[in-house]
Amino acid sequence: MNDVQFSPSLMTMNLDKFKEEIRFLNDHVDSYHIDIMDGHYVPNISLSPWFIEEVRKISDVSMSAHLMVTQPSFWVQQLIDIKCEWICIHAEVLDGLAFRLIDQIHEAGLKAGIVLNPETPVETIYPYIPLLDKVTIMTVDPGFAGQKFIDGTLEKIVQLRELRETNDYKYLIEMDGSSNRKSFAKIDEAGPDIYIVGRSGLFGLTENIETSWQTMMTDYKEMTGKKYYKE
Template structure:
């Protein structure tokens, strides 16, 4: 039995094998993670609500949109319109917007998440922490795949677990960044509910997605003693 959930980051998939990889992952993953970058909050420009619609044509898994954007107000309604299950916004750009956007997402029957950069403390979201459905801890600097893992970010995962237990908050805890064989053991010790898998932890392990998943599963089991296979 799986103890945690796994969410492949589709920014790092092989788009030449889009249908093949989504079809396989639909039978193995728990959800998908879609990075939306505006070229301002972070230098890169990546995926979009349109991409989510394309995934939906062949997938039934929940999708989590990670908004790495300067003005989330410009994107939230677009994601509501396509009924994206999770809409996650960076705490660093939510000052003066948090309550309105969280309410807007919830009023649409969807789930609202907040994302914390490595330098951002948990107390930055205390005013609305009881309202969010998911808290994502960035374990790398945002905007680029393949960066080094920042070990100190794991302390926030531990603290969020304790806070959830003490206060009865409903949020799930997700980690994002360099989740792979080298980091699985220390991430597992911190105890997030959701692992995001990118290039180093999944898509870059082999050209064949089934083989990549098998390698990732083997790596995770060897490093943590836990199996994540559905079979």
């Protein structure tokens, strides 16, 4: 796989500095992470396909929608309609829908991802794992920013890497939750391809996005001994 990627979670950005932060990040990140919550799967209500369209007015960076919803079919079609590059659905709501929705996403020329909650085993997605473009491991419980990192979830990242190598699968491995200076070293050891960064890792570090980004890059380098390729 290529160098590690960083994907800012836009739910945690400073919305009164929306244009300033997006225009800076456009030159530094690989994708944007868009949390869509329906108030049912998780108690919060968050971003929407409309928000993706607003970001697109000032960015051509790839968008990855994380659906924390109870009726994924409704939202998948909306995201297909606006050509969201990545559509990622929780495995926990996919009973009887997985193959249909993955095919629907692929037939639209888009990429399909699956998200696993901390207590959901990788084995849950074995029937359709060869079809996936991305697997996201939640390292916190879904729905709220700023939660404590769950160390045991990292074992699933290692398991996914071994499965990919053994079976020549093509999916990317992404981690979501409390990615910051305190956790960079142990995340790096597990070896995901994509780090989702939010308030604790990026947006909450300083009042200025450029300074916050530089701080995050320093934290990543000091804790892992590695340099991000788009620093």
